[in-house]
Amino acid sequence: MGEEEKLNMEGKASPVVTQTPQGRDPLKGGLKVDYEAVIGLEVHVQLKTNSKIFCPCSTEFGAPPNTHTCPVCQGMPGVLPVLNRKVVEYAIKAALALNCRINPISVFARKNYFYPDLPKGYQISQYELPLAEHGYLEIETSQGKRRIGITRIHMEEDAGKNVHGELGDPHSYVDLNRTGVPLIEIVSEPDIRTPEEARLYLQKLRTIMRYLGISDADMEKGEMRCDANISIRPKGEKRLGVKTELKNMNSFRHVQRALEYEIKRQHRILEEGGEIIQETLLWNPQLGVTETMRSKEEAHDYRYFPDPDLVPLKVSEAWLNEVRSTLPELPDEKKVRFMKSYSLSAYDAEVLISSREMADFYEEAVKAHPSNPKAIANWVMVELMGRLHAENKNIQNSPVSPQQVAQLVALIDRGTISGKMAKEVFAKTYQTGKDPQRIVEEEGLVQLSDESELEVIVERVLDEHPDEVKKYLAGKTKIVGFFVGQIMKATKGKANPQVVNKLLIRKLQERG
Amino acid sequence: MEKISRSEVLHVARLARLEFTPQEVEEFTHQLNRIIEYMDQLKELDTEGVEPTFHALAQTNVMRDDQAKPSLSQEEALANAPDRDERGFFRVPRIIQG
Ligand SMILES: [Zn+2]
Numbered sequence: 001m002g003e004e005e006k007l008n009m010e011g012k013a014s015p016v017v018t019q020t021p022q023g024r025d026p027l028k029g030g031l032k033v034d035y036e037a038v039i040g041l042e043v044h045v046q047l048k049t050n051s052k053i054f055c056p057c058s059t060e061f062g063a064p065p066n067t068h069t070c071p072v073c074q075g076m077p078g079v080l081p082v083l084n085r086k087v088v089e090y091a092i093k094a095a096l097a098l099n100c101r102i103n104p105i106s107v108f109a110r111k112n113y114f115y116p117d118l119p120k121g122y123q124i125s126q127y128e129l130p131l132a133e134h135g136y137l138e139i140e141t142s143q144g145k146r147r148i149g150i151t152r153i154h155m156e157e158d159a160g161k162n163v164h165g166e167l168g169d170p171h172s173y174v175d176l177n178r179t180g181v182p183l184i185e186i187v188s189e190p191d192i193r194t195p196e197e198a199r200l201y202l203q204k205l206r207t208i209m210r211y212l213g214i215s216d217a218d219m220e221k222g223e224m225r226c227d228a229n230i231s232i233r234p235k236g237e238k239r240l241g242v243k244t245e246l247k248n249m250n251s252f253r254h255v256q257r258a259l260e261y262e263i264k265r266q267h268r269i270l271e272e273g274g275e276i277i278q279e280t281l282l283w284n285p286q287l288g289v290t291e292t293m294r295s296k297e298e299a300h301d302y303r304y305f306p307d308p309d310l311v312p313l314k315v316s317e318a319w320l321n322e323v324r325s326t327l328p329e330l331p332d333e334k335k336v337r338f339m340k341s342y343s344l345s346a347y348d349a350e351v352l353i354s355s356r357e358m359a360d361f362y363e364e365a366v367k368a369h370p371s372n373p374k375a376i377a378n379w380v381m382v383e384l385m386g387r388l389h390a391e392n393k394n395i396q397n398s399p400v401s402p403q404q405v406a407q408l409v410a411l412i413d414r415g416t417i418s419g420k421m422a423k424e425v426f427a428k429t430y431q432t433g434k435d436p437q438r439i440v441e442e443e444g445l446v447q448l449s450d451e452s453e454l455e456v457i458v459e460r461v462l463d464e465h466p467d468e469v470k471k472y473l474a475g476k477t478k479i480v481g482f483f484v485g486q487i488m489k490a491t492k493g494k495a496n497p498q499v500v501n502k503l504l505i506r507k508l509q510e511r512g
Numbered sequence: 513m514e515k516i517s518r519s520e521v522l523h524v525a526r527l528a529r530l531e532f533t534p535q536e537v538e539e540f541t542h543q544l545n546r547i548i549e550y551m552d553q554l555k556e557l558d559t560e561g562v563e564p565t566f567h568a569l570a571q572t573n574v575m576r577d578d579q580a581k582p583s584l585s586q587e588e589a590l591a592n593a594p595d596r597d598e599r600g601f602f603r604v605p606r607i608i609q610g
Contacts, residue, residue, distance in 0.1 A: 049578050050578050050579065050580045051578050051579060051580040051581070056576070056579060056580055056581035057580065057581075057583045058580040058583065059580070060580075064586065064599075064600055065586070065599060065600040065601045066586050066589040066590060066600050066601065066602070067583060067585070067586050067589070067600070068583045069583055069584055069589045070583050070584055071584075074584075074589065082574060082575065082576045083574065083575045083576070084575070084576060084577075084578050085575040085576065085577060085578065086577075086578035087578075088575070105572075107566045107567075112527070114529060115607075116602070116604045116607060129566070162607055163601065164606065164607065164608055165606065169606070170605065170606050171597075171603050171604065171605065171606055172603075172604050172605070172606050172607040172608070173597060173599075173601035173602065173603055173604070174601060174602040174603075174604055175600075175601055175602075176589070176602070301523075301527060303524075303527065306566045306567065308567065308568065310574075311567050311569055311571045311572050311573070311574050312566050312567055312572050313572065313573060314572040314573050
């Protein structure tokens, strides 16, 4: 199904079910119907700048507690925050890559709440006028392409880190090094329908952030954090059910599992005729359940107002164009180009563009041996990635260079070595870092393709096995395999199988 | 009919972690209502076609380059801390139960 069609189907409103034959509102539950989930994600991405968003303290991770603070990020009275230009640039990059409209004027606002990791008593964020709005991101699901809307992207500062003491310790401990580290918050439309789509959306976001070079977006390291709003409703219903908010999901797997659990939980409640309570839930990965977060009273009353310490931000057309000109080729474009230029399948292209480094590695190899990009893709994806994966390495730590992969494929393509020999050569290159060409020479691994040389061996093998020759001539043509085996044995596996096959058939027929 | 009720004043006070005497609550309720009334007066102006003002200054785009500079030392950073530990953390009453 074409993407257009799919979007139309999505957009077409099915008749709104407000009353059922039983006269019950389906959103109130108590019915055996098919439900669908409605999921929106709020994702925080830590930006990879040198200094914090409003002060020049370092953003370096892992320093001793409270060694990267100053009067600004400590929230001392009388200090003035000054915006880091790079943060704006990075945020604009993200916004452009996510097809957003950049607001020509945006404003910073104070989000007021009290927590020990927030020394000012407010977080500087953007509220009414965020940097960017109305974007989208496309994901490739098992059901086809899906477009997920992006509501808004805004800039804000991170809070500090709380460390809780051992059981029985009546204290918590606060490190303000992270206070003021730049974040962007990316808010999606409630367009996500399954936990799988949520995971794909997050993975795509991570890929884009890495392509842009603005964040490593590693969820396990907290460089990308995700909260989810989730409700369910009978299929076809247009109104939204009561939603819950899920927090504390620190990996793609956790996000998927937490959403799966929460959908089942809500489903059960509705089927039993119960009511969903709007609340914040924490994912407990040990128990595999969502748990009620003790509700902070009036927690959502943030009393936002424009921050008088920060003047409005104007993004001119010129600045926008300047940033746009620095955007790299993005994953979607790269995939299309790979499919076209190298005749790759959608799947192969998708795997190869999954990181910029992998895509670059592949293209460098193709450059060194341009005539067989498909074979190079296979070697990179199967042999190389298989080994790297097993050793928990990524392509940046590959002991095999792109040129070596190219050289190996060229050796096969020229008929110097067989595919089977190539696997051994590859294993040795991987272990030793030696060029395939050199391994082939050192080990005398050159494939025997010379017809006159092979002819002698073929004749000898046929002479040695007159009974088998008779069987072949009597119609048992499958016995060719036996002769191939004998010839391989005689040549220590170096004979070129194609040449051997051709010769065998000819010589056998000559004896008929 | 007053626009700001006593309970709203108490709500905001709680959000701001402020404690008032009953007299103060009366006083602030009264004062806040006078302020809101004054806003009503401003509302009479025709602001059709006037861009909202987000800032008192006409300036925009005050920014700095992304250059890290030395921070306070840990000792300086913790100099005002009501309590701290030997690792260099601020020590506060336990945040979550456990
Ligand atoms: Zn600072």
